[in-house]
Amino acid sequence: MAEVKLMKGNEVIAETAIRCGCDGYFGYPITPQSEVMETLMLRKPWEETGMVVVQAESEVAAINMVYGGASCGKKVMTSSSSPGISLKQEGITYLAGAELPCLVVDVMRGGPGLGTIQPSQSDYFQATKGGGHGDYHLIVLAPASVQEMSDFVALGFELAFKYRNPAMVLADGVIGQMMEKVVLPDYTPRWTEEEIEKISGSWALTGKKKNREHHVITSLELEAHRQEVFNEKLQRKYREIEANEVRYEAINCEDADYIFVAYGSCARICQKSIQLARQEGIKVGLLRPITLYPFPTQPISDLCSKVKGFMSVEMSAGQMVEDVRLAVNGRVKVDFYGRMGGVVPTPEEIVDALKNKFSI
Amino acid sequence: MSRMELTDIIKEENLVLKKSALLTDNVMHYCPGCTHGVVHKLIAEVIEELGIQEQTIGISPVGCSVFAYNYIDIDWAEAAHGRAPALATAIRRLHPEKYVFTYQGDGDLASIGCAEIMHACNRGENIVVIFINNAIYGMTGGQMAPTTLLGQVTATTPYGRDAKLNGFPMKITELLAQLDGTCYVTRQTADTPAAVRKTKNAIKKAFQNTRLDKGVSFVEVVGTCNSGWKMTPVDANKWMHEHMFEKYPLGDIKDI
Numbered sequence: 001m002a003e004v005k006l007m008k009g010n011e012v013i014a015e016t017a018i019r020c021g022c023d024g025y026f027g028y029p030i031t032p033q034s035e036v037m038e039t040l041m042l043r044k045p046w047e048e049t050g051m052v053v054v055q056a057e058s059e060v061a062a063i064n065m066v067y068g069g070a071s072c073g074k075k076v077m078t079s080s081s082s083p084g085i086s087l088k089q090e091g092i093t094y095l096a097g098a099e100l101p102c103l104v105v106d107v108m109r110g111g112p113g114l115g116t117i118q119p120s121q122s123d124y125f126q127a128t129k130g131g132g133h134g135d136y137h138l139i140v141l142a143p144a145s146v147q148e149m150s151d152f153v154a155l156g157f158e159l160a161f162k163y164r165n166p167a168m169v170l171a172d173g174v175i176g177q178m179m180e181k182v183v184l185p186d187y188t189p190r191w192t193e194e195e196i197e198k199i200s201g202s203w204a205l206t207g208k209k210k211n212r213e214h215h216v217i218t219s220l221e222l223e224a225h226r227q228e229v230f231n232e233k234l235q236r237k238y239r240e241i242e243a244n245e246v247r248y249e250a251i252n253c254e255d256a257d258y259i260f261v262a263y264g265s266c267a268r269i270c271q272k273s274i275q276l277a278r279q280e281g282i283k284v285g286l287l288r289p290i291t292l293y294p295f296p297t298q299p300i301s302d303l304c305s306k307v308k309g310f311m312s313v314e315m316s317a318g319q320m321v322e323d324v325r326l327a328v329n330g331r332v333k334v335d336f337y338g339r340m341g342g343v344v345p346t347p348e349e350i351v352d353a354l355k356n357k358f359s360i
Numbered sequence: 361m362s363r364m365e366l367t368d369i370i371k372e373e374n375l376v377l378k379k380s381a382l383l384t385d386n387v388m389h390y391c392p393g394c395t396h397g398v399v400h401k402l403i404a405e406v407i408e409e410l411g412i413q414e415q416t417i418g419i420s421p422v423g424c425s426v427f428a429y430n431y432i433d434i435d436w437a438e439a440a441h442g443r444a445p446a447l448a449t450a451i452r453r454l455h456p457e458k459y460v461f462t463y464q465g466d467g468d469l470a471s472i473g474c475a476e477i478m479h480a481c482n483r484g485e486n487i488v489v490i491f492i493n494n495a496i497y498g499m500t501g502g503q504m505a506p507t508t509l510l511g512q513v514t515a516t517t518p519y520g521r522d523a524k525l526n527g528f529p530m531k532i533t534e535l536l537a538q539l540d541g542t543c544y545v546t547r548q549t550a551d552t553p554a555a556v557r558k559t560k561n562a563i564k565k566a567f568q569n570t571r572l573d574k575g576v577s578f579v580e581v582v583g584t585c586n587s588g589w590k591m592t593p594v595d596a597n598k599w600m601h602e603h604m605f606e607k608y609p610l611g612d613i614k615d616i
Binding site for chain 1: 413414415417429434436437439440443446447448449450451453476478479
């Protein structure tokens, strides 16, 4: 039976990880996501499912523990917030380069530098455009509710293993800290060694058997032409992800003249803005990207013939708006409204911004 | 008396040295005179003798031994520079039945990976660490390592290591022995047959220790990098005797 609870977003990450058969969590405390590891340590999943939980000495160590666990074909994860995710970038690019499945949760706070502990969405570029060095992408899921914090842990692992690629849940501090009703999933047992052999047996480190070649997890290939061939393989994988995994939600778009594009908590706020605008007779809809990579380029492109303009609403200086512009490609006006430094926009100011920018 | 043929000599009972079945036929990229090849051979022999090929997972570092996975026929992960102990931590915790070891040089372990090795040792992870100390960065072309001796000339200490400018040679092994999470800490070398045998015994003991869940077993091997040191292999061995062992004395530092 599914269990319904009132929980904090960060707590739900921990609870769902246990329930979906996660093998290991490796983390380092940082506000505003410390409840993830705190919840796990309180729950003691090693007694229940055998899940390993380690408080690492740094974010750098934590992501490399993930690299180690993922090398064995295990379902492993870490979580952090913006400055900590910056530290993890070395490990993340190694994971992408070694094609290892894993889940990274980023509960964004304001930056740059130590910034603030208040919520932000200013790490969109870092999450969707690489972040570390080299030509790679993460599969990036953006939850807009506590329920989606739960749903996307399971979905993140599913996609990570489907494509042998790290997946990221990119939440903001609001989603991590707020409490909502959540339907928790049923327990899925952790994979047995036999199941791991079946799922990842062609590459995972399970101990060299007599009947197979030894397995080596590495991102190193010094010969330039072979490294290029490997990069081409990665790019084919990203094209496949772009073709198959775009997820988004369209709200009130059917009759809309203007479209808000927003994800995470901004998408929630925009829903209220839509109500306010429609009370004034301004027909506005919302296109909410659920996957930030792959980005819903086509759905936005398809709306261009029906609407007068798009406004990207973000808690940043304007990052996702660049992808909206690429999708629209000059056909209609694209504008942006954002707040920075941990300030959360109000529904009213978003409506005012729309009216100003589009001279309504 | 009939003439002795070659086939009369090549017999099992006359065999004095055999390449471990776990050593691959790949041509090693190490310079002649380098210590890595010897230690690779010892690790392969130990794994073979203990019969644990299927249970062993190695973590190779960044540095000259980044390609260790090409030479020993076991499952390997290649870590980012310095991070091998973090990988090993997760692998051993997720696979308590396995033998997990890291193979790290002095730049990898004592410089960029200082935090990872300290904390893996402090947590008492049940892993083996093989630490090759040749007092220099070999792969990048002979720059100063934390273990470079005072006065030693390297590409980044062209006038010799100066304590005021570069700090002091780091006795990381002694530091790690202070931590409660290490159970066996030893420093060996591999320049003579006797030393090679001692090192092999230390490596074997370290692997066996991991079954006892007593913490990290740490084997430092003081070695030569004659290319980086700009010496012949023979002179490098001589220099190691004259200079390295004074700062890095051989023997067990901790055994509990």
